[in-house]
Structure formats: C-alpha cells, structure tokens
Amino acid sequence: MKIKREEIGVKIIEPKIVTDNRGWFQIAFDFYGLQELGIEFHICQENHSFTESRGTIRGLNYQEAPFEQAKLVRCTAGSMYSVAADIRKGSETFGKWVGEILSAENHRIMYVPAGFAHGVIALEDRTELQYFTNSKFSLEHAKSIRYDDPAIGIDWTVGGLISPDVPNLSEKNRNGGYLTP
Numbered sequence: 041m042k043i044k045r046e047e048i049g050v051k052i053i054e055p056k057i058v059t060d061n062r063g064w065f066q067i068a069f070d071f072y073g074l075q076e077l078g079i080e081f082h083i084c085q086e087n088h089s090f091t092e093s094r095g096t097i098r099g100l101n102y103q104e105a106p107f108e109q110a111k112l113v114r115c116t117a118g119s120m121y122s123v124a125a126d127i128r129k130g131s132e133t134f135g136k137w138v139g140e141i142l143s144a145e146n147h148r149i150m151y152v153p154a155g156f157a158h159g160v161i162a163l164e165d166r167t168e169l170q171y172f173t174n175s176k177f178s179l180e181h182a183k184s185i186r187y188d189d190p191a192i193g194i195d196w197t198v199g200g201l202i203s204p205d206v207p208n209l210s211e212k213n214r215n216g217g218y219l220t221p
C-alpha cells in the first residue's frame with residue numbers, strides 16, 4: 041500500500057490490488073503496512089452502511105472528547121465523495137477540508153484523523169460505505185456539523201459532477217451545528 045495524497049493530516053491510501061483469472065485480492069486492513077505509512081491504528085469497530093440514492097449526504101459526523109475517532113474509510117459498492125474537515129479547536133488547519141472520490145473500483149482508503157468531522161455524498165445509487173474506527177461508538181458524544189456550513193465551504197458538487205441542491209439527510213444531520221472558533 042502507498043500514500044497517494046496527504047493534506048492536513050488526512051491520507052489517501054492506495055492498497056495493492058492483485059488480480060488473476062478469478063478476479064482481485066486486497067488486504068482490507070494491514071496493521072504493519074499502515075504503521076510503515078505512519079498510521080498507528082487499533083481497530084475498535086467496523087461499520088458498514090448502505091445508501092439507496094445518489095446525492096444523499098451522510099455527515100458531517102464526529103465524536104466529542106473523550107471519544108474522538110480516527111477512521112479508515114472505503115467504498116465497497118458504487119462510489120462516493122468522502123470529505124474530512126479539521127474541526128479541532130486550536131489546530132493550525134482548523135476549518136480546512138479534504139475530499140476524495142472513493143469507489144469500489146478505485147479501492148482507495150481515506151484515513152481520517154481523530155477529532156476531524158467526516159461526511160460522504162453518494163455519487164451512485166446503492167453505494168456502500170465501510171469503515172474501521174479506533175474507538176467505540178457513544179451516542180452521547182456523536183455530534184453533527186451542517187454539511188453546508190459556510191465556515192468550512194465544502195464543494196459537494198465535486199467540481200460540477202453532481203448537484204445536491206436539496207440532499208437527502210438524516211434528521212440528526214439536518215439539525216447539525218455550525219463551526220465555532
């Protein structure tokens with residue numbers, strides 16, 4: 041595996057894909073490979089979600105202290121634009137975000153550092169998101185920031201690829217907060 045891109049602590053990882061007459065093989069989680077890339081990751085949970093329709097947004101989601109979560113995010117069906125935003129108060133890159141298209145075809149993995157908010161928009165119907173977290177879920181600490189918070193300014197059109205004017209959102213994400221310094 042190798043790092044394709046790295047910005048504000050977010051890393052886009054390309055795993056090695058081995059193909060043969062049957063199809064392909066990849067290591068979905070490589071503890072020592074990640075360690076070599078500077079990522080010390082201990083899996084606590086693996087989560088898997090299915091999104092019915094293109095244009096649906098999940099996020100921006102994060103967990104408050106002491107339950108901050110680092111995540112290793114991948115798309116195992118369809119495709120999505122995955123976004124990580126630095127919302128750590130006092131961080132030099134506070135309010136900055138990184139986005140990358142993850143798909144079942146490109147096999148890319150996004151490493152989201154602890155303390156960041158994360159969200160995805162489905163670029164296809166029937167898109168699946170699978171991700172490892174390094175700390176446990178806590179409903180009490182699970183929070184949301186509005187996907188369209190102007191203080192972050194995420195381009196959810198992915199440069200004109202999609203127009204999520206009125207995206208399908210969960211109630212939690214509809215009622216998400218706004219970034220405060």
Ligand SMILES: Cc1cn([C@H]2C[C@H](O)[C@@H](COP(=O)(O)OP(=O)(O)O[C@H]3O[C@@H](C)C(=O)[C@@H](O)[C@H]3O)O2)c(=O)[nH]c1=O
Nearest residue numbers: 085087089098099101102111158159160177182210212
């Ligand atoms: C994430 C999570 C949710 N749940 C429950 C809470 C709720 O009843 C139901 C669905 O949860 P949510 O609406 O928060 O699901 P969702 O909006 O898909 O949340 C996820 O979004 C992506 C973008 C992330 O980055 C993840 O960390 C996670 O926050 O599942 C758990 O029991 N354990 C968990 O670890």
